[in-house]
Amino acid sequence: MSVMKRMSMIFKSKANRALDRMEDPRETLDYSYQRQLEMLQKVRRGVADVATSRKRLELQIQQLEQQQNKLTDQGKKALQVGREDLAREALTRRAALDAQLADLRTQYQNLQGEEEKLTLASQRLQAKVDAFRTRKETIKATYTAAEAQTKINEAFSGISEEMGDVGLAIQRAEEKTETMKARAGAIDELLASGALEDFSGPRDDIQAELDRLGSTTGVDLELERMKAELGQAPTPKQLDAGSPTAQPQQAPQQQAAPRDGSWPQQPGGAQ
Amino acid sequence: MIVRIMGEGQLDLASADLTALNKLDDQVEAAIEAGDEARFRAALHDLLDNVRQMGRPLPADSLEPSELILPPADSAMDEVRRMLGDEGLIPD
Numbered sequence: 001m002s003v004m005k006r007m008s009m010i011f012k013s014k015a016n017r018a019l020d021r022m023e024d025p026r027e028t029l030d031y032s033y034q035r036q037l038e039m040l041q042k043v044r045r046g047v048a049d050v051a052t053s054r055k056r057l058e059l060q061i062q063q064l065e066q067q068q069n070k071l072t073d074q075g076k077k078a079l080q081v082g083r084e085d086l087a088r089e090a091l092t093r094r095a096a097l098d099a100q101l102a103d104l105r106t107q108y109q110n111l112q113g114e115e116e117k118l119t120l121a122s123q124r125l126q127a128k129v130d131a132f133r134t135r136k137e138t139i140k141a142t143y144t145a146a147e148a149q150t151k152i153n154e155a156f157s158g159i160s161e162e163m164g165d166v167g168l169a170i171q172r173a174e175e176k177t178e179t180m181k182a183r184a185g186a187i188d189e190l191l192a193s194g195a196l197e198d199f200s201g202p203r204d205d206i207q208a209e210l211d212r213l214g215s216t217t218g219v220d221l222e223l224e225r226m227k228a229e230l231g232q233a234p235t236p237k238q239l240d241a242g243s244p245t246a247q248p249q250q251a252p253q254q255q256a257a258p259r260d261g262s263w264p265q266q267p268g269g270a271q
Numbered sequence: 272m273i274v275r276i277m278g279e280g281q282l283d284l285a286s287a288d289l290t291a292l293n294k295l296d297d298q299v300e301a302a303i304e305a306g307d308e309a310r311f312r313a314a315l316h317d318l319l320d321n322v323r324q325m326g327r328p329l330p331a332d333s334l335e336p337s338e339l340i341l342p343p344a345d346s347a348m349d350e351v352r353r354m355l356g357d358e359g360l361i362p363d
Contacts (some may be wrong), residue, residue: 003342005276006342007277120280124331131332155334169278
């Protein structure tokens with residue numbers, strides 16, 4: 001009866017030590033009941049903490065997913081206008097996000113499991129605390145102090161085992177959420193510092209380049225059309241069949257475009 | 272005979288099932304002694320699965336103490352070692 005037996009001995013000795021500290025058995029009952037109520041509070045706080053961490057993760061996952069989709073779209077658009085370098089850049093950035101997301105999703109599942117476990121533990125403890133309260137009142141009303149001792153020991157060892165179990169479950173959940181919080185904090189910082197926003201926020205360099213290309217493509221198409229009208233030979237440059245027929249927007253920036261694929265130092269001149 | 276799986280609750284088992292559990296329990300112990308994490312996990316999961324299969328869950332409001340107590344399913348070997356070493360891992 002090795003591991004199983006030794007574990008139960010540990011619990012029993014803890015319960016006995018707690019009982020030995022009490023002078024009057026009735027005092028034991030009330031004191032223990034107070035401790036149980038405290039433990040219930042603690043486990044409920046534990047559930048709330050885990051839920052908070054889980055929601056925070058959920059939010060981060062959503063944010064990263066949005067960026068992932070955006071980069072995918074940008075990659076497609078870039079390819080449509082024949083800029084493989086831009087598309088490659090977008091996909092490279094997306095790959096970094098993919099790894100981040102996979103990790104977050106795993107953590108999210110862990111937290112969900114933890115939350116479920118603690119919720120159930122809290123329900124079990126609540127049921128036992130209620131049963132203990134009933135038993136406590138019965139013992140107080142029915143038995144003399146001397147007689148009560150055995151009854152108290154019986155009730156006490158069961159509930160104290162539960163308390164030890166729940167206590168450890170809370171500790172383990174806390175350790176897990178602490179680790180999560182640290183990681184979530186790091187991601188929040190990344191999001192805040194713009195390391196991620198950079199290319200998906202308003203000052204998005206890939207998007208700026210695509211917008212510029214969109215407008216120049218529009219201009220190119222317009223030129224082709226005019227040349228055709230005037231009966232001039234079309235320029236050899238062929239656009240992709242599925243190229244966007246971008247209406248020349250209120251061109252955000254009409255700087256001379258670097259045609260060598262170099263990146264604009266300052267994305268987006270006019271906001 | 273009442274068995275507790277930590278983090279899951281208590282189950283009632285027939286004493287006849289104890290023989291099978293003891294064998295599995297020995298394997299858990301052997302794995303801890305050998306310091307073999309993978310073997311420990313496999314043995315622990317075997318043991319817990321068997322208890323879950325054979326046992327009948329006790330009602331949540333029962334105040335019965337357990338005769339046997341098993342570590343949580345997701346415990347690492349080191350954690351169980353510390354529990355057995357009675358270094359106060361289980362809170363008072």
